Amino acid sequence: MNTPLLHVTEHGLYCEAGGFHIDPTRHVERALITHAHADHARPGSRSYLAPPTGAVILRARYGQHLKVQPLPFGEQLNLNGVTVSFHPAGHILGSAQIRVEHRGEVWVVSGDYKTERDAACEAFEPVPCHTFITESTFALPVFKWQPQAEIFSEINSWWLANQSAGRTSVVFAYALGKAQRVLAGVDASIGPIFLHPDARTYLAAYQAARVPLPEAPGATPENVAAARGRALVIAPRSVTRTPWLEKFAPFTTAFASGWMHPDSPMKRPGTDAGFALSDHADWDGILATIRATGAERVLATHGFTGQLVRWLKLNGWDAAELPSQPEPRDKKQMELFA
Ligand SMILES: [Zn+2]
Ligand SMILES: [Zn+2]
Known part of the structure; x- marks a missing residue:
């Protein structure tokens, strides 16, 4: 039997003909990176290939010395006779x-993707292919996202209500992608917005990509206190019960994540409120994407793979779970990227 165009090795997804890995889990010669989240991009490989906006974020994350060749979206590159190109996934910038x-023969590796357009990243485009490797983070029929305009108006109302109570609003959002999307989406006329330093690490990359963002200085006990309960603080959930956060008391917390969906089977974190704002496709988004690619074969990875494969097989697709790649260190960490 011929080696498939892409297959999983102990270093991650590998293209033998082209001599490259996609989102490798260990150090390799040549790594093609879908995006800069830590469960997809790791430092230590000899060379990297990423879209220009993604390359800037990779360097912001892992250091300016990282050897990243930018390849513009839609442009083709020949690697040992294999043609590769990047196409927007709509998940985070780049x-x-x-x-x-x-x-x-054409394969497409989705990385993480979101079909709803958002102001903070390039718009998703389905790419025709024979074999589609899709992520399945939210591949359960219960996951159906509200339009983000509705979610942002809920966040704005919650912020206003906290202001009336004299309490600072703290939104937990992953430092890369979600934090900037929340910043771009809330109504900045309500009050001052302050950011955790981890989220500020990526601001220059967003500004360079001309993503319109309101002013958002770093959160300090001084500027939060001076705002007297009117501020919105955006920070990663890992600050929960840390001295950094406790200095902002009195405050109210909320988590912005797809896992906050009311029918989510995952355990809820201990926040006062939750907003189901996800950077991944919901069930309908995944199925619509699979149809739009025209793929006859679907390989599911990352999430509720079994449920998606079962549904696809019942509905006439050739589908399978991608043989397991090393899992992120723990499921908790996976949640943070959602
Ligand atoms: Zn991601
Ligand atoms: Zn991911």
């Missing part, structure tokens, strides 16, 4: 699906 073509 996130890509990776198209791999060899002798007329």
